[in-house]
Amino acid sequence: MDKLIYRFNNQGSQGGNNSKDILGGKGINLAQMAKLGLPVPPGFTISTKVCEYFYKNKKKIPKKLIQSVKKEIKIIEKISKKKFGNLSNPLLVSVRSGSRVSMPGMMDTILNLGLNDKTVIALKNKTSNGRFAKDSYRRLIQMYSNVVFGIESHFFEELIDNYKLTKGVIQDTELEESDWDGLIENFKEIVKEKTKKIFPQDVNEQLWGAISAVFLSWNSKRAKTYRKINYIPEHWGTAVNVQAMVFGNMGDDCATGVAFTRNPSTGKKEIFGEYLINAQGEDVVAGTRTPLNLNSMNKSMSKIFLQLKKIFKQLENKYKDMQDIEFTVENNKLWMLQTRSGKRTARAAIKIAVDMVQEKLISIKDAILRIDPNMLDTLLHPTLDEKAKKDIIATGLPASPGAACGKVTFSAEEAERLKEQMQDTILVRIETSPEDINGMHAAKGILTARGGMTSHAAVVARGMGKPCVSGSSEIKIDYENKLFKSGDHEIKEGQVITIDGGSGQVMLGKVPTLKPDISGNFSKIMSWADKFRKLKVRANSETPADTKIARDFGAEGIGLCRTEHMFFDEKRIISVRQMILSKTLDDRKEALAKLLPYQKNDFIEIFKIMNGLPVTVRLLDPPLHEFLPKTDKDIENIAKELNIGHHDIRSRISELHEQNPMLGHRGCRLGISFPEIYQMQCQAIFEALAECKKNKIKLVIPEIMIPLVSTAAEIQILRNLVDKTASEIQKIHSVKIKYYVGTMIELPRAALRAKDIAKFADFFSFGTNDLTQTTFGISRDDSGKFLNDYVENKIFNKDPFVSIDERGVGELIKIATERGRIEKKSLKLGICGEHGGDPKSIEFCEKVKLNYVSCSPYRVPIARLAAAQACLKKKV
Ligand code: PEP
Ligand code: MG
Numbered sequence: 001m002d003k004l005i006y007r008f009n010n011q012g013s014q015g016g017n018n019s020k021d022i023l024g025g026k027g028i029n030l031a032q033m034a035k036l037g038l039p040v041p042p043g044f045t046i047s048t049k050v051c052e053y054f055y056k057n058k059k060k061i062p063k064k065l066i067q068s069v070k071k072e073i074k075i076i077e078k079i080s081k082k083k084f085g086n087l088s089n090p091l092l093v094s095v096r097s098g099s100r101v102s103m104p105g106m107m108d109t110i111l112n113l114g115l116n117d118k119t120v121i122a123l124k125n126k127t128s129n130g131r132f133a134k135d136s137y138r139r140l141i142q143m144y145s146n147v148v149f150g151i152e153s154h155f156f157e158e159l160i161d162n163y164k165l166t167k168g169v170i171q172d173t174e175l176e177e178s179d180w181d182g183l184i185e186n187f188k189e190i191v192k193e194k195t196k197k198i199f200p201q202d203v204n205e206q207l208w209g210a211i212s213a214v215f216l217s218w219n220s221k222r223a224k225t226y227r228k229i230n231y232i233p234e235h236w237g238t239a240v241n242v243q244a245m246v247f248g249n250m251g252d253d254c255a256t257g258v259a260f261t262r263n264p265s266t267g268k269k270e271i272f273g274e275y276l277i278n279a280q281g282e283d284v285v286a287g288t289r290t291p292l293n294l295n296s297m298n299k300s301m302s303k304i305f306l307q308l309k310k311i312f313k314q315l316e317n318k319y320k321d322m323q324d325i326e327f328t329v330e331n332n333k334l335w336m337l338q339t340r341s342g343k344r345t346a347r348a349a350i351k352i353a354v355d356m357v358q359e360k361l362i363s364i365k366d367a368i369l370r371i372d373p374n375m376l377d378t379l380l381h382p383t384l385d386e387k388a389k390k391d392i393i394a395t396g397l398p399a400s401p402g403a404a405c406g407k408v409t410f411s412a413e414e415a416e417r418l419k420e421q422m423q424d425t426i427l428v429r430i431e432t433s434p435e436d437i438n439g440m441h442a443a444k445g446i447l448t449a450r451g452g453m454t455s456h457a458a459v460v461a462r463g464m465g466k467p468c469v470s471g472s473s474e475i476k477i478d479y480e481n482k483l484f485k486s487g488d489h490e491i492k493e494g495q496v497i498t499i500d501g502g503s504g505q506v507m508l509g510k511v512p513t514l515k516p517d518i519s520g521n522f523s524k525i526m527s528w529a530d531k532f533r534k535l536k537v538r539a540n541s542e543t544p545a546d547t548k549i550a551r552d553f554g555a556e557g558i559g560l561c562r563t564e565h566m567f568f569d570e571k572r573i574i575s576v577r578q579m580i581l582s583k584t585l586d587d588r589k590e591a592l593a594k595l596l597p598y599q600k601n602d603f604i605e606i607f608k609i610m611n612g613l614p615v616t617v618r619l620l621d622p623p624l625h626e627f628l629p630k631t632d633k634d635i636e637n638i639a640k641e642l643n644i645g646h647h648d649i650r651s652r653i654s655e656l657h658e659q660n661p662m663l664g665h666r667g668c669r670l671g672i673s674f675p676e677i678y679q680m681q682c683q684a685i686f687e688a689l690a691e692c693k694k695n696k697i698k699l700v701i702p703e704i705m706i707p708l709v710s711t712a713a714e715i716q717i718l719r720n721l722v723d724k725t726a727s728e729i730q731k732i733h734s735v736k737i738k739y740y741v742g743t744m745i746e747l748p749r750a751a752l753r754a755k756d757i758a759k760f761a762d763f764f765s766f767g768t769n770d771l772t773q774t775t776f777g778i779s780r781d782d783s784g785k786f787l788n789d790y791v792e793n794k795i796f797n798k799d800p801f802v803s804i805d806e807r808g809v810g811e812l813i814k815i816a817t818e819r820g821r822i823e824k825k826s827l828k829l830g831i832c833g834e835h836g837g838d839p840k841s842i843e844f845c846e847k848v849k850l851n852y853v854s855c856s857p858y859r860v861p862i863a864r865l866a867a868a869q870a871c872l873k874k875k876v
Pocket of ligand 1: 746770
């Protein structure tokens with residue numbers, strides 16, 4: 001087995017050059033900070049390889065590790081001049097997890113290991129601070145019992161709360177040594193009752209219990225969920241960091257805090273952080289005491305504040321990124337406990353990247369690669385309209401920006417349940433804990449009554465890009481009766497509220513929103529990205545409103561205009577139904593003639609907005625029965641309108657019924673059976689262009705796309721139909737119009753026979769929604785029922801309808817690309833399935849050298865950035 005342990009301390013660290021994969025993020029950064037000469041308490045990192053061994057060997061620790069840990073503890077003892085388990089000068093250690101990427105709060109940590117009934121007295125004598133020693137011991141019992149024995153924390157918390165109530169005090173700091181003595185005995189009783197064992201007094205037993213528990217926490221439910229949401233592979237495992245304890249809770253010359261080297265919400269270059277005097281780290285994060293703004297440390301501990309500022313600069317210079325730091329001050333000495341790249345909002349990510357280029361810390365390429373394209377989503381959606389009437393019922397901290405509106409829900413489970421019903425929710429909690437992670441993901445926004453800017457809710461929400469208002473102390477939550485009160489307001493579960501994570505406001509009802517601002521730094525990053533990308537970015541759009549948004553977001557064309565969406569309009573559906581119900585060709589043509597002007601005007605509108613850019617118009621795709629009325633009332637109405645008996649309508653509905661409509665009479669099959677439909681659509685396109693030409697509107701080049709083709713004969717027949725219609729209209733209007741005819745590749749056979757099909761096509765557009773459906777044989781509409789099981793059983797890494805299955809669907813795309821281009825070198829290739837807006841799939845599209853991707857208008861900037869990153873990554 002490889003090296004198991006890596007040492008770090010100010011006399012030299014072993015791990016600094018090893019990769020994060022082995023030491024984990026926390027371990028490698030501790031080693032590097034120690035190397036930089038920053039004050040880091042001595043310790044060591046147990047490699048992720050041990051975690052791998054642990055899970056492969058029935059959760060056993062390798063024997064070799066036991067000796068190595070012993071040796072390393074001795075080294076810590078030597079440096080700290082304390083001894084583990086010693087009765088006069090005991091060394092205490094912390095045991096923390098640390099995987100390759102940070103998973104905040106998802107795995108376990110135990111502090112103060114090494115305390116027992118005897119060493120606690122030694123610690124008291126050594127520090128002349130009995131209160132501190134006993135408080136530390138009770139924290140160990142509480143944390144250890146929770147993490148190692150699985151005893152829920154509230155059993156201990158309730159004891160403390162009741163005790164404080166009887167004593168008439170509010171803060172934990174008001175409890176004295178003797179109070180903690182009593183509570184420690186009660187805590188030990190709980191352990192005995194729940195585990196039938198006494199709390200371990202052997203410090204080595206404590207240490208190994210903690211190390212195993214950290215490994216086990218890699219597979220805790222919440223860690224698994226977090227990994228699933230963030231696509232973190234199971235096999236990575238966690239490292240374990242064992243480090244000498246330093247104390248922020250030994251008196252008023254001690255403190256503990258967390259800081260960011262820049263503001264993680266706005267990106268502004270300023271000191272941003274919180275600290276507490278006389279406290280331990282978990283007090284800041286848990287939100288049980290309200291922390292102070294770090295800037296006030298300039299007065300309370302000015303020397304430390306200056307030292308911290310200097311360290312911030314050193315760390316930014318080293319890591320070339322904004323850092324998230326944990327520190328402790330023990331008797332006026334500063335100790336650095338952690339540094340890592342800080343989670344930030346999308347707005348902050350963009351500002352920091354642009355600023356760092358200007359500060360010459362990073363290059364433009366680095367700046368482009370720094371920003372997670374998916375994160376931009378939060379910036380592309382509306383924000384609250386400043387002028388709108390707002391009924392503000394509470395305020396809290398502006399923990400994660402953006403506006404969200406939804407039904408109030410008080411539990412993660414309820415938020416998940418409502419999400420399944422497509423309902424928007426705001427998850428309202430006193431404070432959140434890692435168990436709430438699923439609910440936070442499901443909700444549109446998060447509101448908490450307790451907790452600061454670095455509380456769990458704030459950190460996790462920022463990471464997810466979700467609006468969050470935290471620490472709104474005005475709201476009083478009553479979980480039992482499912483309501484919260486704020487002043488005179490009483491808000492019940494299910495009532496709609498709006499939260500603004502940028503201002504911290506909580507409002508009654510739905511507040512109107514405004515279009516996002518995509519100027520300034522955002523447009524700078526976008527223009528940088530555009531210089532590096534090869535793939536063009538188009539949008540899927542068929543309404544003037546969406547087309548405008550797409551253009552504003554930088555779409556370079558329309559890659560998919562689904563014409564059937566234009567058929568659904570209330571005014572047109574009657575004619576569509578008439579067309580479907582027609583028994584003769586003449587009747588059908590009459591109905592189509594009514595639809596023609598609608599289609600034509602739609603195209604004129606879209607062509608005007610696109611102002612010369614390419615527009616791919618897809619001819620009718622879905623099965624006809626989709627347009628027929630479904631309810632009795634609708635059937636009655638249409639029967640009256642068209643003067644047909646409702647029996648006739650019902651019999652037509654049953655005639656059109658298909659067992660497998662997705663594999664049925666749809667796409668080009670409709671064009672083959674009813675050529676007059678496609679003929680009408682082409683007539684509308686060319687007449688629209690003729691009119692544009694007459695009105696001197698810059699002409700777009702239409703790309704007419706035939707859906708669901710699987711054979712060359714289909715496209716040959718339908719191409720003839722398009723060409724014939726085009727030439728007739730051009731003749732009638734005496735105009736010359738340039739156009740292309742192509743097909744979607746969305747069936748495996750089409751991909752395989754791409755060479756034959758390319759003979760009749762000017763372009764291919766990969767319809768990866770259907771191609772995924774037909775390659776796997778999994779219905780795109782029903783897969784939700786079992787996809788989760790597939791991800792859980794590691795059959796799929798990711799939902800293949802979201803991110804392209806490179807090995808199967810991707811292989812077909814590759815085959816079609818190669819075979820198509822053999823036949824026709826100039827063949828234009830794009831993608832218009834949902835995958836066209838997914839960064840990972842875009843990387844694949846770049847790899848197989850498509851010409852463009854097409855996605856929903858709101859994803860256009862995401863695709864522009866992802867396309868640039870795909871090019872830059874290829875060169876690295
Ligand atoms: C596709 O199948 O990927 C596609 C874009 O077409 P639709 O989603 O309309 O079937
Ligand atoms: Mg399709």
